[in-house]
Amino acid sequence: MRYHIHHKTSYTYNQPVFLKPHLVRLRPRSNSWQTLDNFFIKITPQPVGISEINDLDGNSLQKIWFTAPTEQFALEIESEIETHIDNPFNFLLEPWALKLPMDYPNSLFHQLQSYLRPYSAIPDAIALALAQDILHQEKQDTLAFLNALNQHIYKNCSYVVRETGDPWEAGITWRNKTGSCRDLTVLFMEACRAVGLATRFVSGYQEGDLATDDWELHAWAEVYLPGGGWRGYDPTHGLVVSDRHIALVASANPLYTAPVVGEIVPVSPFMTTGKLVQSAMQTQVVVRLQNAGMSMSQSLKST
CATH class of the missing domain: 3.10.620.30 (C8orf32 fold)
Structure with missing residues (x-):
């Protein structure tokens, strides 16, 4: 099965904040069960650095960091994945x-x-x-x-x-x-x-x-x-x-599968503003089954 996934997550803050380094766990894994053919991530605001990380479970993570303050943080991901497990019982126990x-x-x-x-x-x-x-x-x-x-x-x-x-x-x-x-x-x-x-x-x-x-x-x-x-x-x-499941990450502890992790710090301290930082999160995920040979750009035009 071949899938196109469009995933958007955004955070809006009630005041300017500094984003401390964040971990992003939204890149589908690629192994004998599924093949990641295309992956694109757009981050707003533009980070000053992105580091690709392979963790202990073989998950692909991105560590991102910023310098300028912001009132919004958003991620938009496009992925193309082909899954291969048509028979999940095809193995022989010891x-x-x-x-x-x-x-x-x-x-x-x-x-x-x-x-x-x-x-x-x-x-x-x-x-x-x-x-x-x-x-x-x-x-x-x-x-x-x-x-x-x-x-x-x-x-x-x-x-x-x-x-x-x-x-x-x-x-x-x-x-x-x-x-x-x-x-x-x-x-x-x-x-x-x-x-x-x-x-x-x-x-x-x-x-x-x-x-x-x-x-x-x-x-x-x-x-x-x-x-x-x-x-x-x-x-x-x-x-x-x-082949109808698409895995992103796996871990012994659910804590280490959270899609986005990181801290925020208000630009102006509470003693100055009298306001605590509040945030609102919105997420949109669309999964589409692709025809063989359809490219990511063609799929995007049809959704």
């Missing part, structure tokens, strides 16, 4: 990985430590109970557990739009049976980690309804399966991730 709890070999276990650590300060008892129930139901079968957990969250939890804020703890989401995509993803991850499965949080886009003009960033989980590598599960839609 024989020792067929049953749970997962017992990774010692060398692999140490590499996966950050992906096994609970999201909460202490392991979530509610997520553990959920995992144990499904583990028993599926007779400890690894793939059956993952599919059942994915479907169980999808069928029992209502999706809500929650544009800002950190993901809720897994127990809160499961107790309320409701959450945003990032809340449902953390619930899935915590249940997996409770049975020894390494997981990471993915931020990106999902095809959804191509007839709409109203998209937003989406979140799902990836599980490290020996013999299959990182494999995606989307509990918001009850799907195993294939």
